[in-house]
Amino acid sequence: MTLRFGHGLVAPTHDAAYRATRAASPECPLADSKTKLILVNSPHHPTGATIGDGEMEALRDFTAERGIQLVSEEVYHPIYHGRQTKSAARLPHATVIADLSKAFSIPGVRTGWMIEHDAQRRQQYWTARAYFSVCNTTTGEILSEIAIRKRDVVLGKTQEAATQNLKLLERFMADHRDVLGWIPPQGGMTAFPGW
Ligand SMILES: Cc1ncc(COP(=O)(O)O)c(C=O)c1O
DSSP, X not given: OEEEOTTSOEEEOHHHHHHHHHHOXXXXXXXXXXXXXXXXXXXOTTTOOOOOHHHHHHHHHHHHHHTOEEEEEXXXXXXXXXXOOOOGGGSTTEEEEEESSSSSOOGGGOOEEEEOOOHHHHHHXXXXXXXXXXXXXXXXXXXXXXXXXXXXXXXHHHHXXXXXXXXXXXXXXXXXXXXOBOOOOSBSSOOOOBO
8 A cells, every 4th residue: 555645645555555465566666686684664664554464474484585674663562442462572584673762651751672683683783882972871771670570551551542542633634634634653652644
């Protein structure tokens, strides 16, 4: 599915990306022999599209067969409005990146994480990280730890707010359907209307 907007922007949804992956046709290859890494973001910002568990496993097969690193960016996980999807952390071939900025809603702490099953890559990340920064803020780390320990409460509040806000937005979109169109988000806290 492709969203087309009056101002010329064309936004392929995950459906289109997924079909392109499976087809991997010469006319429209998602990857070629030079591709080193494929990064996906689910729930996606800004469309709110999500990649289903089966689709993520197909992507894992596609990338693993070709020696391509698969990176799954999951900062809006686990906020969902339809089907729930699992973290790609369950797939040994996948690298997962996430942070506390979105689903946890505390961007000020500047805390994030990676889940990497490959020991050599982990060492490379450590080395690269050491070039950029000496350490995080101590207070940020303390607040992050509290939020993660209380994750059921914190994530529950985000889900509640996102669910309520989406209901309001659905009403607004219905009231203005003559000028606005959208594919309702399946996850996260953003949507991507067009006009
Ligand atoms: C999908 C996604 N990932 C990562 C970020 C970065 O968030 P931060 O810099 O607060 O960690 C954003 C910010 O909008 C985002 O939308």
